[in-house]
Amino acid sequence: MSERKYSQDHEWVEIDNDGNATVGISDFAQKELGDVVYIELPELEREVTQDEEVAVIESVKTASDVKIPISGTIIEVNEVLNDSPELINSAAETDGWIIKMTPTDPTQLDDLMDAADYADFTSK
């Protein structure tokens, strides 16, 4: 697996061993959102370009868009979130992943932050 990278929009992405990518929101972001009550997941096979809105997370407070940090095709969505949206709060960076995708341009990851830079970014 590749190093986990973070976007300025608070999504994380990681390239798996098979070359596909897993995307979710950061632990920092879930704390900001508060209690998550619903997630609108994208359709499978949808082609998405970097920074496109692919999912919506509804917390008690508000609705927030999830922007895809790299371009590619959606190949899997985390169906568990349909019944257990609170998984985003309890496990944002593990079991609460949102989608898996086949990236079209893995070099887009180079522009994203590593964990240390992201920690620095969110502490400002």
Next chain:
Amino acid sequence: MKVDNLNQSLQRTALYEMHQSLGARLVPFAGYEMPVQFSGFKEEHLHTREKACVFDISHMGQFFLHGDVAGETLERIIPNYVTNLKQGQQRYSVLLNEHAGIIDDIMITKMDDGLMLVVNAACKDKDWATLQAHFGNELNMECWDDRALIALQGPTAAQTMASLNIDCSDLRFLNAKKITVNNATCYISRSGYTGEDGFEISIPNDDAENFYKQLIACDDVIPAGLGARDTLRLEAGLSLYGHELNEEITPLEAGLNWIVPKQRLAEATFLGSNVLKEQFESGVTLQRAGLLVEARVPAREGNFLFDIDHNQVGEVSSGSFSPCLNQPIAMAYIVKQFLQSDAELFVEVRQKQYPVKITPLPFVPHRYYY
């Protein structure tokens, strides 16, 4: 994800440092830097229904209208009576414009030396200007910027007050009194915005932090923020200014008929009374109603409602997820003919429609102490 940034020009309440030390998340609200949550929306919400929570609501305006004539004077711009209020009695009302639109919704309390008003934070300036324009020459008015306002809400609120030796046993819902707490002059009313039993305490700024600390040191009491306050008032079916109420909406459209006594309409001596009289006789077109969304997706303010033939029949004014009912709830303005019908209605959220059911308000029964 969007993350809020705080603007430096915001005002702070006397409890600002207290909130910071408790690790509250602070957000801009009506020009103030206010705590939106402490331990979490859901936890604070459920705790208020089960035990008691303390809320800083010092951003709200506290006005005092001096003199015996304050009541009859104020009655010129509100739809209900205040001259018949007994000492310590409190009443909900609205300030009206000439079109019977709502300038603000307010609480009025009769005290021995005049009327105490609690008004919405975002409306403070225009309310003050309205009162000045109407009564500036007749009434001596004060704006109590030197006072904090603290709400203690929940079924164990009365026990908590008793444990602090603050005697509220003589207060029933919508009654108030002047009392000394820690040597400070306070005004305590048995009222609130959550649907639960509870109190709102007006206390000098200098004494607020000490009192707040005493409250959160009590068993069963935790601090809560404006996030929980909003979902609590929504479950209680209570209107929020700027959402259910504004200057284009009349009290009859807002379903506040109980603050428009028929005799007042007959007398028609208050601002906007002719508009209300006509509306009362011919009926309103749109009316506020409660909605249960029969899906997991919360309907939000601005989402439109449709009938089965795709005709737009209403718009959501407030919507969130109800922690007590574990489903999305909303209030909306709906074409009146649909309110009593069995017509199937749908709310559109992000280009998809979900079934909704019109339901009587409140969503969660009130538990006031009468």
